Amino acid sequence: MSRITTDPVSPGDDLNAASLNDRFTAYTQTDLNQFNHRDAAHDLPQFATGFMLTHAQTQGIGLNNWKHSSSVTVNGMTSMPAAASPVENGSGTVSEMSFGAGLTLSTDELLRAYWDLSVFADPGSNWDSATSLGFYSMSDGSLGTQQASTWGACWVLYLEWDITSAARAAYVPVSGQSDFSTVIGSKRGAALADTRATCVVPADLRYANAPNGSKLVNASAQSTQRWRGISGAWYYTPAGATTIYGLRVVIKGIMHPHSVGTANYLVHDTGYSNGASLSYNGGNLAVLKQRVK
Amino acid sequence: MSFSPPTTFSDGTVVTSANLEGNFEALRVYLHGGVVAGDVQAAQWIDTRHIQPPSYEPFSGVQHGVTGHQGGNDSGLVRLTFCTKYLTGGGREDSQAFEPIPGTAITLDCRRACTAVFHFWFELECGPDESTAVNQPSKELRQVWVAPYVDTVESAFSQYRSHAQEGLNQQGNGWKVTQPIGAAVPYPAAGAYQSRDGVLVHNAPNGRFTFGLASHSQIDRVAVVNWGVAVETFYL
DSSP: OOOOOOOOOOTTOOOOHHHHHHHHHGGGSSSBOIIIIITSOOOGGGSOTTSSEEEEEEEEEEOOOTTOSSOEEEEOOOSSSOOOEEOBOSSSOBOOEEEEEEEEEOTTEEEEEEEEEEEEEEOTTOTTSTTOSSEEEEEOSSSSEEEEEOSOOEEEEEEEEEOSOTTOOOOEEOTTBOOSOEEETTEEEEEGGGBTTEEEEEOOOEEOOOOBTTBOOSOOEEOOOOEEEEEEEEEEOOSSOEEEEEEEEEEEEEEEEEEETTEEEEEEOHHHHTTOEEEEEEEEEEEEEEEOO | OOOOOSOOOOTTSOOOHHHHHHHHHHHHHIIIIIOOGGGBOSSOOOOGGGSOOOEEETTTTEEEETTEEEEEEEOOSSOOEEEOGGGTTTTOTTOOOOEEOTTOOEEEEESSOEEEEEEEEEEEEEOOOOOOOTTSOOGGGOEEEEEEEESSTTHHHHTTGGGOEEEEOOOSOOEEOSSSOEESSOTTTTTOEEEEEEEEEEEEOSEEEEEEEEEEESSSOEEEEEEEEEEEEEOO
């Protein structure tokens, strides 16, 4: 540690405000210089634990069944607005991360969140239905049409928090995240700028032989994706002190890219969603709160 | 701006531990990141030799300093490795065996109990596994799981299987038997070329411990085309 040129306390000395203040102001006796800083450095023993990483917490989420003998299923959302489905354990218990009486972030702290989950997207059979956004219609070269997947259909998983009370009964999307219910023309969704805590999962995977010019002669084939690991991440730097009581992962879908002018969105595809579903098993949610200045 | 204690004491007032600790805490904050250029004597008074540098382990790519460890390693240009069912039960559905993925482990020597964060990512090219041996899932259902482990590879199953990330056997028509020989459907289109990532937060005691990746495969050949692992540990 740095040295401070203050006489040690001796028996008989009075402790008064001035002498006490001197103990703290002595560090500014001069500029930081050779004597009070260079000649003795700081090292691990001088620092208390929990100074940089002020909180860390992990939480299992979903139904931990790694070989998928049973799972939890969320159906595609066919009417708007639709509520998100929180990740739960298959018995109705939501996999929320509770911070008890609250986890308070100050303005010089950063919250980091990471999550992962095993999911299985079943695309159903309406990817090319009339109301679906998930296909292009091309000439088949014989006065007919052939549909090709846009590869844009997806499910979204994003974070919600409760910053109102320890009752954890008022979850809303975290900062920088929309609930995908914004009205966008005749659709509902979110601008991409409002999807900072979103993880996107492909809803389908189809392939076809290469087009012959502008003609797609053969029908596409479906490549079932089955189970896959997915992950997401989010960080938050509060503008003012913020207390978080709970955090959870929720699911919505099927979504599809959409644009209005130069603005890009993810919107609900209610046609594609009809008959589609997303199943999931177990995963994890981890949170780190750390000082950044 | 030089350090300024938040509490200035006055005669006749009670000295509280909160006020004293508040001043100490403010001093810690100042020393940790509050020093600005104007606080430092302008004339040179410190040289590189006066600062204890972090130690650096070139093979794992991790440095160690007063706050903890930071760094990591990746597959680089060509460092292909594999997972295979022939080391993890031959594709039997009842197998729970995991085997380490070469090159993905990092051992840390910690000087104090710490919170360790293990970041990992990998790209898998799976199958096609067309084998017909009994006691296997059908070829459309065969998967590979990659999970982190701490210290013992067995912990990938016993403690961290909920972190396992799956890849899927080629869903196309298997191998082409005419030229050019290869998978009948490109791997990305058949769902068999996939990127995965995850994070494991671990509270570690003082001493040595190892992070790594292990696989359980039901697929005969899974190429781990690219991978990366990184750690951060926090003493403070």
